[in-house]
Amino acid sequence: MKQMVLVSGGAGYIGSHTAVELIEAGYDVVVADNLSNSDMSGVEGVRKITGVDVPFVQVDCCDKEALRRLFEQYEFGSVIHFAAFKAVGESVADPMKYYRNNLLSMMNIVDLMREFGRENIVFSSSATVYGEADELPVTEQTPRKPATSAYGNTKQMCEDILRDAVTAYEGLKGIALRYFNPIGAHPSALIGELPRGVPQNLVPFITQTAAGVRECLSVFGNDYPTPDGSCLRDYIDVVDLAKAHVVAISRMVENKNKAKYEIFNVGTGNGVSVLELVERFEKVNSLKLNYKIAPRRAGDVVAIWADTSLANEELGWRAERDLDDTLRSAWAWEKNIRGIK
Ligand code: UD1
Numbered sequence: 001m002k003q004m005v006l007v008s009g010g011a012g013y014i015g016s017h018t019a020v021e022l023i024e025a026g027y028d029v030v031v032a033d034n035l036s037n038s039d040m041s042g043v044e045g046v047r048k049i050t051g052v053d054v055p056f057v058q059v060d061c062c063d064k065e066a067l068r069r070l071f072e073q074y075e076f077g078s079v080i081h082f083a084a085f086k087a088v089g090e091s092v093a094d095p096m097k098y099y100r101n102n103l104l105s106m107m108n109i110v111d112l113m114r115e116f117g118r119e120n121i122v123f124s125s126s127a128t129v130y131g132e133a134d135e136l137p138v139t140e141q142t143p144r145k146p147a148t149s150a151y152g153n154t155k156q157m158c159e160d161i162l163r164d165a166v167t168a169y170e171g172l173k174g175i176a177l178r179y180f181n182p183i184g185a186h187p188s189a190l191i192g193e194l195p196r197g198v199p200q201n202l203v204p205f206i207t208q209t210a211a212g213v214r215e216c217l218s219v220f221g222n223d224y225p226t227p228d229g230s231c232l233r234d235y236i237d238v239v240d241l242a243k244a245h246v247v248a249i250s251r252m253v254e255n256k257n258k259a260k261y262e263i264f265n266v267g268t269g270n271g272v273s274v275l276e277l278v279e280r281f282e283k284v285n286s287l288k289l290n291y292k293i294a295p296r297r298a299g300d301v302v303a304i305w306a307d308t309s310l311a312n313e314e315l316g317w318r319a320e321r322d323l324d325d326t327l328r329s330a331w332a333w334e335k336n337i338r339g340i341k
Pocket of ligand 1: 086127152202231297299300301
């Protein structure tokens with residue numbers, strides 16, 4: 001019998017790509033999302049790409065009774081918990097919104113997994129938990145730094161909730177995946193990132209500037225202690241990232257995990273600067289981007305990239321898609337949603 005996986009937040013950017021990869025790997029999927037920061041286009045994209053009429057349930061994971069009905073209705077053995085708020089600036093302005101939503105949804109999922117005897121959970125964590133690391137690249141052993149935003153704090157706290165829960169409760173095991181900077185879109189250009197309002201992240205801002213939706217990209221700082229003065233990040237293709245979730249689920253389903261709670265970095269292992277990324281985007285898509293150097297953005301770390309050895313060795317996973325292809329896919333997606341030829 002095929003295993004079923006609940007994908008919370010499955011209408012969103014990373015969730016929709018993961019739903020596709022799960023289905024293509026032979027899993028049944030049920031998508032749950034409250035559509036607070038997404039719409040049905042993500043789910044429709046998943047259906048179109050896979051040809052599977054993926055069940056979708058509109059539910060807020062903070063609503064435990066509604067979530068219980070979902071657990072009653074579907075016999076998934078595993079959960080990938082993406083559903084969360086993720087805007088760093090907003091979380092600083094309204095921390096309670098973030099604590100309430102991100103922590104309560106996590107606790108409800110864990111409670112119901114126990115109640116219904118569901119075994120495996122993958123949690124969407126983030127490289128943000130490392131803060132400004134003392135040594136690069138960061139390994140999973142690199143100490144976490146105190147979070148500088150409520151958003152970052154919820155990622156750390158959810159990791160801890162998961163660790164403590166799977167340690168204490170029999171029949172529960174978990175994997176936290178620490179994402180670096182997910183970018184790009186599915187090669188079909190049918191799903192991708194759909195930021196609401198002004199994009200906070202670099203690549204959506206780049207593609208919207210190229211599409212003429214934004215006038216000019218601001219490169220936040222060129223006086224950092226890096227080779228070209230702009231910040232360094234580890235940009236991971238969203239399809240590669242999605243595949244890491246499939247491997248993590250399979251590892252637990254097949255009982256190959258080495259501990260009840262495991263953590264893996266999910267990145268490429270390469271640090272790329274903002275200016276390098278802008279130049280490569282221009283080159284591979286044969287266009288010129290309107291950009292200017294602007295002051296540093298508060299809260300940005302200078303540089304971070306992943307040591308991916310653990311994921312490479314333990315999960316047998318590595319990032320495969322070339323950065324140029326990823327940047328082409330980001331532009332193809334933006335053109336598709338804007339109707340640009
Ligand atoms: C940010 C969050 C991180 C979160 C991730 C989710 C912060 C400090 N970190 O990561 O916690 O997990 O998003 O996707 O907000 N940049 C520009 N111009 C822009 C936008 C970005 O120069 O218009 C630069 C930034 O200064 C940074 C790089 O691009 O150096 C990447 O920025 P972004 O895409 O926002 O990701 P992070 O800040 O790394």
